[in-house]
Amino acid sequence: MVGVTGTLVLAGTPIGDTADAPPRLAAELERADVVAAEDTRRLRRLTQALGVHTQGRVVSYFEGNESARTPELVEALEGGARVLLVTDAGMPSVSDPGYRLVAACVEKDIKVTAVPGPSAVLTALALSGLPVDRFCFEGFLPRKAGERLGRLREVEGERRTLVYFEAPHRLDDTLAAMAEVFGAERRAAVCRELTKTYEEVKRGPLKDLAAWAAEGVRGEITVVVEGAPETGPADLDAAELVRRVQVREEAGERRKEAIAAVAVETGLPKREVFDAVVAAKNAARQGSADGKGLS
Numbered sequence: 001m002v003g004v005t006g007t008l009v010l011a012g013t014p015i016g017d018t019a020d021a022p023p024r025l026a027a028e029l030e031r032a033d034v035v036a037a038e039d040t041r042r043l044r045r046l047t048q049a050l051g052v053h054t055q056g057r058v059v060s061y062f063e064g065n066e067s068a069r070t071p072e073l074v075e076a077l078e079g080g081a082r083v084l085l086v087t088d089a090g091m092p093s094v095s096d097p098g099y100r101l102v103a104a105c106v107e108k109d110i111k112v113t114a115v116p117g118p119s120a121v122l123t124a125l126a127l128s129g130l131p132v133d134r135f136c137f138e139g140f141l142p143r144k145a146g147e148r149l150g151r152l153r154e155v156e157g158e159r160r161t162l163v164y165f166e167a168p169h170r171l172d173d174t175l176a177a178m179a180e181v182f183g184a185e186r187r188a189a190v191c192r193e194l195t196k197t198y199e200e201v202k203r204g205p206l207k208d209l210a211a212w213a214a215e216g217v218r219g220e221i222t223v224v225v226e227g228a229p230e231t232g233p234a235d236l237d238a239a240e241l242v243r244r245v246q247v248r249e250e251a252g253e254r255r256k257e258a259i260a261a262v263a264v265e266t267g268l269p270k271r272e273v274f275d276a277v278v279a280a281k282n283a284a285r286q287g288s289a290d291g292k293g294l295s
Helices: 023-029 040-050 068-078 099-107 120-128 145-154 168-183 206-213 238-250 255-266 270-294
Strands: 007-013 033-035 056-059 081-085 111-115 136-141 163-164 187-192 200-205 221-225
Touching: 007 023, 007 068, 007 136, 007 187, 023 040, 023 081, 023 111, 033 040, 033 068, 040 056, 056 068, 056 081, 068 081, 068 099, 099 111, 120 163, 120 221, 145 168, 145 238, 163 168, 168 187, 168 221, 168 255, 187 206, 200 206, 238 255, 238 270, 255 270
Parallel strands: 007 081, 007 111, 033 056, 033 081, 136 163
Antiparallel strands: 163 221, 187 200, 187 221
């Protein structure tokens, strides 16, 4: 029938415990003409655990082939197919493949629906003990130290609770960077292996969590960080202004740009921030000169 297109179904999958699979997932797995899976081997294990059999064609759809495979799936949808998209865990498109396909379907006026399911973001938020009325999801931070600091600096003054995903082998560096940018006493929660046998939620100041993570952590990690407190110009001393400028410089900004940015975020005159930086620089020079004189 001319003009009739199929439907793209985004299906949430368990983030740990397979018993958390939404009831509709099994039906959609059996009904789909095409099942696009981030990892076909993990899909096979999931269908075995659910006791279902896929009747349609199964194809891989992951970061490495997402761009190339999207047109193929769109073509199937334009031909009337029902395409089910699943990732390894949680909802498609949330730090997982899916966005490109959804955007392509929207452009082609193809129906997109969802089977809501488990979410590491919402589960971690609920367990964190931190405010959840307003939050923002930041996904994975860059791997390089300078880029990571720069990304954290972008949200230093964010008042909403922040949620991040992180790899276990980078967790200690990430928490240390967060302590440097957000402040050592900023509250946070590290949620590990959510819904699995060894689920653990570690709460505390960023400096304590960084020290804990330095001993080594395993598993899937979600980090929830308290939003920035309300502060006024009177709450910021010269040392804090200098620290903020230094963090920005370490992230790659020129000093002039860093001073201007700190002035904007604190509401202080640019001259006041500049004077604090110059005073700190002169004090450092004087201390160095005194040290040479004593030697």
